[in-house]
Amino acid sequence: MTGDPMHAPFANEPTLELRRAAVRARLADSLATLERELPISVPVRVGGDTRAGNDLSSTDPGDPERLVAHAAVASESDVDAAVRRATAGYRSWHASGAAARASALLGAAAWLRERRLELAALEVRECAKPWPEADADVCEAIDFLEYYARGAIELERGRKLLQVPGERNELRYVPRGVVAVIAPWNFPLAIACGMTAGALATGNAVVLKPAEQSPGCAEKLVQALLAGGVPAGVISLVPGEGEVGAALVRHRDVNAIAFTGSLPVGLEIMRAAVEPAPGQRHLKPVIAELGGKNCVIVAADADLDEAIPEILGSAFAFAGQKCSAASRVLVHEAIAEHLLDRLAGAVTVLDVGQADQLGTDVPPVIDREAQERVARYARLAERQGRIVAQAEPVPDRGWFCAPIVATDLAEDSEVLGEEIFGPLLAVQRVRDVERACDLVDELPFALTGGLFARDPGTVRYVRDRTPVGNLYVNRGITGAMVGRQPFGGNRLSGTGLKAGGPDYLLQFVQQRAVSENTMRHGLVV
Amino acid sequence: MSGAGNPRPPAAEALEPEIHRIGAELAAAFPPAARHPMRAIDARAMELASSDRELKAALFRFVDVVPACRSLDDLARHLASFLSELPDAPPPITAAMRISHTKAGRAALGAAAAGGVKHMAHRFIVGETPSSALGIFKTLWGRGIASSVDLLGEATVTQAEADRYADRCADALERVADAARSWPERPHLESDHSDTVARANVCAKISALTPLLRPDAPARGQRDAADRLRPLLRLARSVGAHLHIDMESLDSREAVLELVLELLSEGEFADGPSAGVVLQAYLRDSPAQLATILDWARSSPRTPPLQIRLVKGAYWDHELVQARAHGWPVPVFELKADCDRNFEALTRTLLAARPSVRVAIASHNLRSVAHAIAANRAAGAEDGDLELQVLRGLGDELQDALASLGFRVRTYCPVGDLVAGMAYLVRRLLENTSNDSFLSAQAAGTPLEVLLAAP
Numbered sequence: 008m009t010g011d012p013m014h015a016p017f018a019n020e021p022t023l024e025l026r027r028a029a030v031r032a033r034l035a036d037s038l039a040t041l042e043r044e045l046p047i048s049v050p051v052r053v054g055g056d057t058r059a060g061n062d063l064s065s066t067d068p069g070d071p072e073r074l075v076a077h078a079a080v081a082s083e084s085d086v087d088a089a090v091r092r093a094t095a096g097y098r099s100w101h102a103s104g105a106a107a108r109a110s111a112l113l114g115a116a117a118w119l120r121e122r123r124l125e126l127a128a129l130e131v132r133e134c135a136k137p138w139p140e141a142d143a144d145v146c147e148a149i150d151f152l153e154y155y156a157r158g159a160i161e162l163e164r165g166r167k168l169l170q171v172p173g174e175r176n177e178l179r180y181v182p183r184g185v186v187a188v189i190a191p192w193n194f195p196l197a198i199a200c201g202m203t204a205g206a207l208a209t210g211n212a213v214v215l216k217p218a219e220q221s222p223g224c225a226e227k228l229v230q231a232l233l234a235g236g237v238p239a240g241v242i243s244l245v246p247g248e249g250e251v252g253a254a255l256v257r258h259r260d261v262n263a264i265a266f267t268g269s270l271p272v273g274l275e276i277m278r279a280a281v282e283p284a285p286g287q288r289h290l291k292p293v294i295a296e297l298g299g300k301n302c303v304i305v306a307a308d309a310d311l312d313e314a315i316p317e318i319l320g321s322a323f324a325f326a327g328q329k330c331s332a333a334s335r336v337l338v339h340e341a342i343a344e345h346l347l348d349r350l351a352g353a354v355t356v357l358d359v360g361q362a363d364q365l366g367t368d369v370p371p372v373i374d375r376e377a378q379e380r381v382a383r384y385a386r387l388a389e390r391q392g393r394i395v396a397q398a399e400p401v402p403d404r405g406w407f408c409a410p411i412v413a414t415d416l417a418e419d420s421e422v423l424g425e426e427i428f429g430p431l432l433a434v435q436r437v438r439d440v441e442r443a444c445d446l447v448d449e450l451p452f453a454l455t456g457g458l459f460a461r462d463p464g465t466v467r468y469v470r471d472r473t474p475v476g477n478l479y480v481n482r483g484i485t486g487a488m489v490g491r492q493p494f495g496g497n498r499l500s501g502t503g504l505k506a507g508g509p510d511y512l513l514q515f516v517q518q519r520a521v522s523e524n525t526m527r528h529g530l531v532v
Numbered sequence: 533m534s535g536a537g538n539p540r541p542p543a544a545e546a547l548e549p550e551i552h553r554i555g556a557e558l559a560a561a562f563p564p565a566a567r568h569p570m571r572a573i574d575a576r577a578m579e580l581a582s583s584d585r586e587l588k589a590a591l592f593r594f595v596d597v598v599p600a601c602r603s604l605d606d607l608a609r610h611l612a613s614f615l616s617e618l619p620d621a622p623p624p625i626t627a628a629m630r631i632s633h634t635k636a637g638r639a640a641l642g643a644a645a646a647g648g649v650k651h652m653a654h655r656f657i658v659g660e661t662p663s664s665a666l667g668i669f670k671t672l673w674g675r676g677i678a679s680s681v682d683l684l685g686e687a688t689v690t691q692a693e694a695d696r697y698a699d700r701c702a703d704a705l706e707r708v709a710d711a712a713r714s715w716p717e718r719p720h721l722e723s724d725h726s727d728t729v730a731r732a733n734v735c736a737k738i739s740a741l742t743p744l745l746r747p748d749a750p751a752r753g754q755r756d757a758a759d760r761l762r763p764l765l766r767l768a769r770s771v772g773a774h775l776h777i778d779m780e781s782l783d784s785r786e787a788v789l790e791l792v793l794e795l796l797s798e799g800e801f802a803d804g805p806s807a808g809v810v811l812q813a814y815l816r817d818s819p820a821q822l823a824t825i826l827d828w829a830r831s832s833p834r835t836p837p838l839q840i841r842l843v844k845g846a847y848w849d850h851e852l853v854q855a856r857a858h859g860w861p862v863p864v865f866e867l868k869a870d871c872d873r874n875f876e877a878l879t880r881t882l883l884a885a886r887p888s889v890r891v892a893i894a895s896h897n898l899r900s901v902a903h904a905i906a907a908n909r910a911a912g913a914e915d916g917d918l919e920l921q922v923l924r925g926l927g928d929e930l931q932d933a934l935a936s937l938g939f940r941v942r943t944y945c946p947v948g949d950l951v952a953g954m955a956y957l958v959r960r961l962l963e964n965t966s967n968d969s970f971l972s973a974q975a976a977g978t979p980l981e982v983l984l985a986a987p
Binding site: 018021022025310312315316365 | 593596597600601602606609610613614616617686687689690691692693743744746747748749751752782783786858859860955
């Protein structure tokens with residue numbers, strides 16, 4: 008290796024310019040190419056060894072008969088073997104240096120880049136992620152690889168310390184060792200890739216447990232890393248359901264856990280992580296990105312022409328299945344009627360349909376359980392408030408939910424307090440922005456928040472008062488970009504330093520300060 | 533790199549003396565500044581805003597929020613809030629800030645600011661409704677100036693809003709066409725070589741005719757808009773009005789053009805109405821776009837010929853920012869000279885494409901206008917075979933000059949209330965104070981030979 012392979016500064020991977028017909032025309036071909044490959048076979052990968060199986064399958068949420076991937080489910084002994092391989096592998100991986108590791112991650116990024124459309128097509132099928140969102144997810148995965156590769160090189164230089172005559176002081180960052188990555192299905196490449204790339208870039212080995220709904224995407228990620236030059240010994244894949252993750256979390260030799268998912272599972276992981284296994288000689292930090300109950304505040308001087316489309320996109324794109332998605336609107340009473348009226352009209356015309364259709368505004372949710380959960384909240388909203396708009400018709404095959412706008416909900420309604428993770432938006436009138444901030448402040452979650460206002464004083468006020476990790480002003484509240492909107496929540500929304508931000512990698516390293524006496528026989532040598 | 537970077541063809545080079553002669557003639561026909569005392573004040577305000585980036589941003593953000601303010605007090609608070617962001621405010625602004633500390637002061641400041649914005653808006657917007665603007669259209673016509681009505685409105689996000697916009701378009705077509713019947717004869721405004729030119733002229737925006745237009749999935753929005761556009765085309769034909777489809781940002785360009793050409797190809801519109809589309813010269817791929825339109829026009833048997841309005845384009849900042857944010861190739865020329873050269877090349881292509889199309893050149897750039905007139909004459913055509921268009925409030929002096937020299941000039945007249953008009957107003961103000969703007973150069977006293985120099 009010759010020095011720093013990262014000659015170019017980081018830049019986000021450009022998304023497809025889908026407003027051009029010629030670009031759109033390429034999508035159908037890529038879907039056809041992918042379909043010839045289905046179902047994808049996802050093995051358990053332990054080091055270089057693979058074991059195929061057919062224990063678990065993922066299907067198209069828009070057509071549950073369509074098989075997308077079948078996967079082997081890792082046994083407890085697979086998990087054990089994967090952790091052992093990781094323990095054996097991470098030292099030499101770390102010793103190869105940040106530049107060499109970065110070069111492998113950039114290789115993985117290049118591999119993904121070459122297959123962007125096919126990978127997006129896989130997300131369309133496996134997670135019913137609509138094309139623009141699927142494409143953005145692939146781009147974000149590439150961004151994480153590129154960004155953390157550069158960050159790790161920077162980190163390897165250490166930090167400057169005070170130097171006085173007679174001593175040499177160094178602050179170094181060293182890997183934690185084995186990182187268990189437990190990934191969600193909603194950003195099936197990007198989030199799995201981000202956590203994995205952060206750990207690998209800093210010299211850790213990773214055992215990846217993907218969501219049971221998206222093993223196919225995880226397999227592609229591992230293929231990319233291997234093709235890029237990440238040694239098989241430092242990336243293992245253990246597909247399965249909750250018990251595989253639990254076995255991984257409990258394992259004595261796992262040094263840290265990176266998790267993105269729901270609050271209940273996150274808390275379970277944290278409880279398991281604090282209890283040392285017999286013979287365990289370290290603490291297991293948990294890096295967790297959890298749920299949200301994200302509010303958009305609309306001040307009286309907001310530009311509704313801008314606010315309405317942005318609120319719609321934030322609440323209903325990908326059927327609201329983003330931890331950053333808008334789930335409540337807190338609108339100033341002076342414009343509440345007007346907003347509600349226009350929002351209701353705009354929701355009524357949303358197109359609920361298949362993810363592979365570009366015109367689809369709202370795709371199906373991920374599975375039957377999700378569909379039932381959203382339906383339960385919809386019934387609650389009807390009982391505890393008033394449904395003002397609902398888009399129809401909704402296809403009957405597949406896990407579809409009608410997007411809904413509800414209002415006049417009782418203050419203690421579960422619809423206002425719990426994460427629904429579906430296309431249901433609650434609108435509340437507030438007497439002023441202060442009251443809106445009080446309501447936001449009462450929530451246990453603090454992930455994203457939005458504000459539509461034109462008075463700079465209002466913007467300052469909300470910025471200073473909000474507890475959220477990501478505040479978006481006069482724009483949608485989803486779609487954080489690596490390096491531009493470092494992403495992560497406060498309170499019950501997460502523990503971590505922000506993904507895609509300058510401090511993220513610090514969670515995957517330990518610090519080591521070395522102070523050397525340079526005096527010999529009374530001389531500084 | 534781009535076609536516009538190439539040297540001008542010899543034929544164009546030969547036009548130069550004539551362009552300068554016509555440009556000087558037009559400049560001499562501009563009304564003296566004394567005839568527009570309010571313009572002089574506006575010009576000073578615009579000059580102040582143009583020279584100070586921060587102040588310009590504060591003032592534009594204020595103008596933008598005016599319609600959303602609920603009282604004079606609220607208005608004054610907003611103004612003070614924007615101005616308080618300025619790093620070092622000039623003395624008049626510090627005074628305004630002091631006034632805003634008391635309720636009475638805010639009432640006075642709010643009233644003054646509201647008056648200022650209203651005055652500015654009235655310069656660009658001719659009335660709240662087409663009916664209320666009929667007097668202005670008639671007066672313009674009497675002075676030898678045709679008009680085109682543009683209906684400003686809130687964004688369309690619901691079907692009800694799309695229906696209301698379509699109703700307003702229909703209302704404008706009927707009322708203007710009805711009123712226009714009693715206007716006096718102005719032969720050079722109402723006919724060219726190929727046919728008569730409609731007196732009543734209304735513009736419509738496709739994005740306002742449907743809430744369903746998505747940049748990455750145009751089909752559904754196109755179908756929905758078509759259902760509202762067809763009745764408007766029928767109405768325009770029956771009342772003898774011209775219906776012009778405006779162009780907005782690149783997000784909707786393909787959808788708009790495809791839809792319009794498709795509808796005009798339908799059998800029922802084979803003999804009318806008179807209709808038009810827009811070509812934006814700031815787009816790098818506008819020559820290819822024009823080729824597509826001309827292919828269609830040459831193979832279309834319909835009459836009267838499609839009118840193509842050549843403009844520079846009003847979404848330059850938006851296109852640049854959006855492309856940069858996404859990492860897409862920038863679709864617009866980033867250098868003014870490249871855009872101006874392209875404008876002239878497109879002008880010549882358009883003029884050569886007659887009689888398959890009718891040509892309207894919409895620009896406030898004296899050079900671009902003089903070039904169009906010279907190229908038209910060089911092509912052996914009459915002045916009346918070329919339409920020149922200006923914007924109400926921005927191109928008034930040029931409009932007067934063109935009318936006094938007997939050219940066919942049409943003024944684009946926005947109609948709507950202040951709320952609806954604000955986005956339009958802010959765009960126009962930005963355009964007028966942009967350092968690259970021909971109008972600011974002209975206002976700053978740039979010598980005529982520099983203004984008329986080949987780009």
